[in-house]
Amino acid sequence: MNKFNIDPVLKNDSIFKSGANKKPVIGFDMDGVILDNADAKIKIAKKHGFEIKLHHTPTEIIRTVLPQIILEKLQKVLYGDHPIAMSTPLMRGVRTVLAEVKRRKILYFLISRRKIPEVAVKLLKKRAIWPDYFNFENSFFVAEPVDKDKKAAELGITHYIDDEQKIINILSSVPNKFLFDRFNVFKKTDYYIKIKSWSEFKKHIWK
Numbered sequence: 163m164n165k166f167n168i169d170p171v172l173k174n175d176s177i178f179k180s181g182a183n184k185k186p187v188i189g190f191d192m193d194g195v196i197l198d199n200a201d202a203k204i205k206i207a208k209k210h211g212f213e214i215k216l217h218h219t220p221t222e223i224i225r226t227v228l229p230q231i232i233l234e235k236l237q238k239v240l241y242g243d244h245p246i247a248m249s250t251p252l253m254r255g256v257r258t259v260l261a262e263v264k265r266r267k268i269l270y271f272l273i274s275r276r277k278i279p280e281v282a283v284k285l286l287k288k289r290a291i292w293p294d295y296f297n298f299e300n301s302f303f304v305a306e307p308v309d310k311d312k313k314a315a316e317l318g319i320t321h322y323i324d325d326e327q328k329i330i331n332i333l334s335s336v337p338n339k340f341l342f343d344r345f346n347v348f349k350k351t352d353y354y355i356k357i358k359s360w361s362e363f364k365k366h367i368w369k
């Protein structure tokens with residue numbers, strides 16, 4: 163600390179440009195943000211006779227193109243202990259961001275609505291980000307969208323990244339919301355910051 167009582171590491175950090183005047187606390191969603199399950203969705207849909215494209219894969223879009231019964235089957239495979247699910251890669255660039263967040267000693271958390279956390283943990287272990295980056299100390303599995311906001315409030319999250327507008331809309335406790343819109347299918351709004359990649363996120367908060 164210096165005479166201005168400002169942490170020198172954070173003083174010049176442009177994370178403050180978004181209006182936060184306290185040390186940032188970052189919250190991450192998992193599916194479609196840390197994990198890239200777009201190809202897995204395409205594969206599963208194909209098994210059921212549906213040819214979908216990458217831009218159809220975001221959760222809020224796929225719902226509009228696949229019948230409910232197929233969606234249920236897709237989710238069962240996608241979030242279960244299935245070889246297709248277990249081959250899900252990390253989102254490009256996320257490891258670099260996590261390493262940077264850790265290096266800057268910024269607090270961060272995972273808040274996911276995965277119904278079977280054991281499967282999620284198994285996959286994160288396989289991708290070598292559990293327990294080094296995420297573990298039971300900083301990861302939370304909740305049931306409903308509103309529970310994400312409750313958990314975010316409890317943890318004092320200042321910046322949250324999610325790939326669903328529905329979740330972003332409910333996070334009233336979070337001052338800086340980022341919509342991870344990889345395929346550029348959602349509108350720009352004043353309510354959230356739209357990012358298409360992790361390198362774009364880095365530019366927003368560190369450059």
Ligand SMILES: [Mg+2]
Pocket residue numbers: 191192193194195324325326
């Ligand atoms: Mg998600």
